[in-house]
Amino acid sequence: MGRLAKVILFFMILLLEGAFSASYADDGSSAILDERSSVAVVDEYDPFADDAQWIDEEGKIDEIFDPLEPMNRAFFHFNDKLYFWLIKPVARGYGFVVPKPARIGIRNFFHNLVFPVRLVNNLLQGKVRASGTEIARFCLNTTIGVVGLGDPARHYFDLVPSDEDFGQTLGSYGLGEGIYLHWPIIGPSSARDSIGLAGDYFVNPTLYLFASDTVAATSVYTGSRVNNVSLVIGDYEALVEGSLDPYIAVRNAYHQYRANKIRDGESAEQ
Amino acid sequence: MKSKKQWMSKRIVRWWLFCAFVMILLPVQVVASPEVVVESGAMKQVRTTVEQVLSILRDKSLAAPEKRRERRELIMARIKNAFDFVEISSRALGRNWLRLSRDERISFVGLFTAVLQHNYISKLEAYSNEEVLFVNDELNEIVRTDPKTKERVTTYRSTVFTDILKNDHKIPIQYKLKKVDDQWLVYDVVVEGVSLVMNYRSQFSQIYDKEKYVGLEERMKEQIRKSEESL
Numbered sequence: 001m002g003r004l005a006k007v008i009l010f011f012m013i014l015l016l017e018g019a020f021s022a023s024y025a026d027d028g029s030s031a032i033l034d035e036r037s038s039v040a041v042v043d044e045y046d047p048f049a050d051d052a053q054w055i056d057e058e059g060k061i062d063e064i065f066d067p068l069e070p071m072n073r074a075f076f077h078f079n080d081k082l083y084f085w086l087i088k089p090v091a092r093g094y095g096f097v098v099p100k101p102a103r104i105g106i107r108n109f110f111h112n113l114v115f116p117v118r119l120v121n122n123l124l125q126g127k128v129r130a131s132g133t134e135i136a137r138f139c140l141n142t143t144i145g146v147v148g149l150g151d152p153a154r155h156y157f158d159l160v161p162s163d164e165d166f167g168q169t170l171g172s173y174g175l176g177e178g179i180y181l182h183w184p185i186i187g188p189s190s191a192r193d194s195i196g197l198a199g200d201y202f203v204n205p206t207l208y209l210f211a212s213d214t215v216a217a218t219s220v221y222t223g224s225r226v227n228n229v230s231l232v233i234g235d236y237e238a239l240v241e242g243s244l245d246p247y248i249a250v251r252n253a254y255h256q257y258r259a260n261k262i263r264d265g266e267s268a269e270q
Numbered sequence: 271m272k273s274k275k276q277w278m279s280k281r282i283v284r285w286w287l288f289c290a291f292v293m294i295l296l297p298v299q300v301v302a303s304p305e306v307v308v309e310s311g312a313m314k315q316v317r318t319t320v321e322q323v324l325s326i327l328r329d330k331s332l333a334a335p336e337k338r339r340e341r342r343e344l345i346m347a348r349i350k351n352a353f354d355f356v357e358i359s360s361r362a363l364g365r366n367w368l369r370l371s372r373d374e375r376i377s378f379v380g381l382f383t384a385v386l387q388h389n390y391i392s393k394l395e396a397y398s399n400e401e402v403l404f405v406n407d408e409l410n411e412i413v414r415t416d417p418k419t420k421e422r423v424t425t426y427r428s429t430v431f432t433d434i435l436k437n438d439h440k441i442p443i444q445y446k447l448k449k450v451d452d453q454w455l456v457y458d459v460v461v462e463g464v465s466l467v468m469n470y471r472s473q474f475s476q477i478y479d480k481e482k483y484v485g486l487e488e489r490m491k492e493q494i495r496k497s498e499e500s501l
Contacts, residue, residue: 064472104438151438231437234395241497242389244489245473252472253464260463265442 064255065179072182076247079187083236087229095230103227105149110224111161112141112148116203121164125172130162137161163261167196171262180251188254312428312447313407315454319352320402320432323394345394346387354455355383357448361457362470366478374483381490382470388497390459390466405431428454 066072095103115138122131137153144152153159170192171177178191189197201207210217243249309317323345326332332341359379360367370378407430416423426449434441446458458467477486 100437231439238389238393241392241500242385243469243473244385244477244486244493248473248476249469252469256464256468257462263463265463 064177064251066251067179068181072180072251073247075182075184076250078184079182080240080246082185087226088233091226091230091233094226095233098227098230100231103230106224106227107231108141108145108151109148110228112138112145113206114204116205117166117200118161118164120203121166121169121200122162124166124169125164127162127164130164133159133162162264165193165196166199167193167258168262170196171258177255177258180255182247182251188250190255190258193258310407310409310428311449312409312445312454313404313430315352315447316430316432316445316456317404319348319456320404322348324402327394328399342387342391345391349387349390352456354448354450354457355379355386357455357457358386358467359383361467363474363478364471366474370483377487378483378490381487381494384494385490385497386466388494392497393461401435403433403435405433407431425449 115134119131119134119138122134136157137159140153140157140159141148141151144150154161167190175192177193181189181191181194183189183194186197206217206220209220239249239253240246326341326344326348329341331337332344356379359375359382362382363370363378367375407428410427410429412425412427413422414425415421428447428449430445430447432443432445434443441462443462444460445456446460447454447456449455458465460466474486477489481488
């Protein structure tokens with residue numbers, strides 16, 4: 001019995017290992033593929049005449065409801081000019097003067113400051129673990145990270161922030177976007193996300209600054225905006241310059257970006 | 271009695287050793303395979319293309335402004351081998367693809383390829399100094415029935431997940447690929463959840479509704495002209 005058991009065990013292990021390596025290596029599947037494709041491919045395959053195969057696979061187009069398009073386009077145009085004529089040159093000049101690590105630090109500082117927004121929305125979405133992570137991050141980054149300038153929580157403790165806001169919370173409750181809105185200065189938004197933005201201000205520490213000193217608050221907002229833009233120069237340009245209709249490109253990018261945020265980056269495969 | 275016991279313990283020890291040996295072997299196999307054997311075809315395709323393109327972008331001898339055109343042409347040659355522009359074009363047009371004649375499709379693919387290359391390359395140029403991490407990939411098998419031949423056809427698709435580290439921020443970029451004969455070809459690039467193809471589809475569908483194919487073609491030509499000028 002002993003020998004037989006050993007032999008059986010030996011073969012079982014061999015099989016197991018075979019299965020392991022097969023599941024990791026792609027060779028197994030490509031062998032099958034070669035066989036199939038030689039059958040499936042018709043001799044005179046004409047990609048231009050072929051009626052796209054994917055049509056039934058993902059034919060759904062996301063509709064964005066945009067009844068205020070003329071107004072939105074005007075504001076888009078305004079923001080676009082504001083960016084290229086004012087914000088970008090200022091951010092660029094600022095970027096020349098202030099070294100990159102300092103700018104990253106300032107961005108971290110403001111990100112750390114609006115921690116209540118993330119915490120409240122994580123809680124509202126019932127994300128217990130992410131809420132805990134946010135609290136831990138705030139404690140670590142405010143202390144070891146020197147008032148939030150550094151991000152040791154991510155670099156040394158592997159605690160990744162989960163950027164939740166009230167717009168996403170409403171979205172996760174099933175509320176649709178509503179109409180598309182392109183606000184002056186703020187940029188692309190939707191009815192839902194605008195409500196979200198307003199809601200978030202109640203837990204945003206900068207609101208209290210706004211209430212007491214509007215000028216200071218405005219300069220803080222402008223400062224942080226310029227700082228953050230200085231770190232992403234080129235992103236907006238790439239989107240707008242590669243598009244046939246920049247307004248639609250931005251509108252759709254915003255829509256997809258928000259939908260992805262609400263799904264928390266999970267793929268939307270049907 | 272005693273010898274029997276001794277014999278038993280010897281057996282146990284032997285079994286023990288055998289099991290230990292197996293235990294040692296197995297994890298090695300499991301741990302080692304993903305690193306050594308495994309880079310999937312799709313991942314390999316994305317990695318080589320991105321690395322080739324980045325090395326061109328980082329090449330100091332091509333960095334001068336008067337060499338920009340040459341540099342773009344070099345990059346385009348690399349991208350042509352890795353992207354399926356017919357698939358990208360048809361997906362970006364969506365249902366309107368079905369409304370185009372064969373000749374219109376051919377001209378559309380040519381124009382859109384040029385538009386995309388300029389766009390994708392300018393994106394890459396913005397990221398040229400950043401670190402790219404090749405995270406993992408996902409293989410999907412899609413079985414469908416061909417409407418004409420009623421045959422079951424299996425196609426393979428893959429999503430390759432990469433991250434770009436830019437100024438201490440991670441930007442997730444996914445490449446969607448499909449297997450054509452023996453090669454993996456990219457048919458969509460998804461940056462922070464924003465699909466390039468879907469983004470163009472939203473533009474094309476609105477332009478097509480108002481201006482039809484003629485208007486679309488005009489706009490693309492205009493776009494290419496602008497990109498050429500900015501070189």
